[in-house]
Amino acid sequence: MTKVKPSIKADRFEESVIREMTRLANQYKAINLAQGFPDFSAPDFLKEYAKEFIDRDYNQYAITWGTRTIRHALSKKYKEFYNLDYDPEKEITVCCGSTECMISTMLGIVNPGDEVIVIEPFYENYGPDAIISDAKPVYLQLTGPDFLITREKLDKVFNKKTKAIIINSPHNPTGKVFSESELNLIADYCKKYDVIAITDEIYEHIVYKGKHIPIASLDGMKDRTVTISGVSKTFSVTGWRVGYILAPENITKGIRKIHDFLTVGAPAPLQEACAKAISESNEYYSKLKNFYKERKDFFYNALKHIGFKCIEPHGAYYIMCKFDNFGFDDDIKFTEYLIKEIGVAVVPGSSFFSDGNPEKSKYIRFCFCKKMETLENAIRRLRKLNS
Numbered sequence: 575m576t577k578v579k580p581s582i583k584a585d586r587f588e589e590s591v592i593r594e595m596t597r598l599a600n601q602y603k604a605i606n607l608a609q610g611f612p613d614f615s616a617p618d619f620l621k622e623y624a625k626e627f628i629d630r631d632y633n634q635y636a637i638t639w640g641t642r643t644i645r646h647a648l649s650k651k652y653k654e655f656y657n658l659d660y661d662p663e664k665e666i667t668v669c670c671g672s673t674e675c676m677i678s679t680m681l682g683i684v685n686p687g688d689e690v691i692v693i694e695p696f697y698e699n700y701g702p703d704a705i706i707s708d709a710k711p712v713y714l715q716l717t718g719p720d721f722l723i724t725r726e727k728l729d730k731v732f733n734k735k736t737k738a739i740i741i742n743s744p745h746n747p748t749g750k751v752f753s754e755s756e757l758n759l760i761a762d763y764c765k766k767y768d769v770i771a772i773t774d775e776i777y778e779h780i781v782y783k784g785k786h787i788p789i790a791s792l793d794g795m796k797d798r799t800v801t802i803s804g805v806s807k808t809f810s811v812t813g814w815r816v817g818y819i820l821a822p823e824n825i826t827k828g829i830r831k832i833h834d835f836l837t838v839g840a841p842a843p844l845q846e847a848c849a850k851a852i853s854e855s856n857e858y859y860s861k862l863k864n865f866y867k868e869r870k871d872f873f874y875n876a877l878k879h880i881g882f883k884c885i886e887p888h889g890a891y892y893i894m895c896k897f898d899n900f901g902f903d904d905d906i907k908f909t910e911y912l913i914k915e916i917g918v919a920v921v922p923g924s925s926f927f928s929d930g931n932p933e934k935s936k937y938i939r940f941c942f943c944k945k946m947e948t949l950e951n952a953i954r955r956l957r958k959l960n961s
């Protein structure tokens with residue numbers, strides 16, 4: 575038997591807890607409210623477009639940084655929605671989902687030892703992304719229920735070694751939508767310390783309260799911002815793996831090289847289909863918002879009624895809850911109990927916090943991007959917690 579072990583780097587992080595919960599949900603036949611993916615159909619128009627491009631034999635590699643059509647559609651959309659000008663030839667890159675966008679960006683800009691600020695709680699990929707790219711993650715710890723960014727908190731984490739800050743708004747897992755004044759505060763520090771803002775805006779069209787503001791649109795920020803988004807959440811196609819990056823030309827150059835050698839490109843016919851959908855979806859976006867608001871209102875109220883102490887999300891499709899009144903004080907044990915005994919899978923909150931954070935084991939996260947019927951069934955099962 576070989577004595578070869580996984581690399582030191584691979585040994586420094588664990589498998590994704592979110593994706594592990596999906597495996598457990600399947601194993602125990604629990605309703606999967608863990609990993610954030612819809613259980614309903616994608617929009618018919620988008621599926622028709624995909625069929626059309628497969629029938630037309632769009633089977634070979636697309637241009638590595640994305641088809642011309644999707645880059646042009648995105649350039650037009652960012653102008654219309656956010657008044658941001660991006661050159662489709664030099665400043666837009668399409669990757670295999672926003673997950674690849676993030677790691678390509680990190681590898682494209684970070685040098686060993688650079689500090690990267692990660693806002694905590696954080697989407698679990700950002701920690702391993704920092705390790706893979708040899709960055710030193712520095713956690714900016716926010717506390718609930720408001721998770722407010724303040725000058726004092728920023729003072730603690732920004733310094734001469736800071737290369738980038740990862741922002742995620744609307745935020746997974748808390749549902750926070752960062753306000754203009756908070757984003758302006760971050761922007762001030764980015765400008766003062768010459769730091770890049772890497773912003774994951776994958777939930778940009780799922781906002782219930784407040785307004786989504788791309789940090790790139792704030793004064794002096796476009797030149798130092800990498801904006802990441804994609805079609806996964808907006809068009810309910812998380813398995814299509816089409817994400818994109820908008821960034822200034824000098825930054826895009828590095829990112830494109832990394833992306834090319836990592837994956838060559840995202841699926842060609844699906845990029846074409848998404849290009850068409852992105853060009854004509856203005857009405858769709860407002861319907862999407864209402865669709866999720868109905869689910870958020872129902873699920874948030876029902877969880878509260880059962881006795882969970884929930885943070886009401888202002889955006890995205892997750893609800894973070896404290897559960898101490900059910901006789902558990904550990905998120906992993908409680909998650910196990912929910913999956914095996916109650917039949918509902920969630921994500922233990924600890925996967926969104928760094929070690930040593932006093933909040934680490936106090937939360938679980940539900941996702942509600944599901945059919946009403948699925949949410950109603952889950953609530954029926956969760957009521958057993960009170961019997």
Ligand code: GLN
Pocket residue numbers: 592593608609610611673697746
């Ligand atoms: N964003 C989703 C979540 O937080 C999952 C993404 C993934 O597993 N790639 O659940």
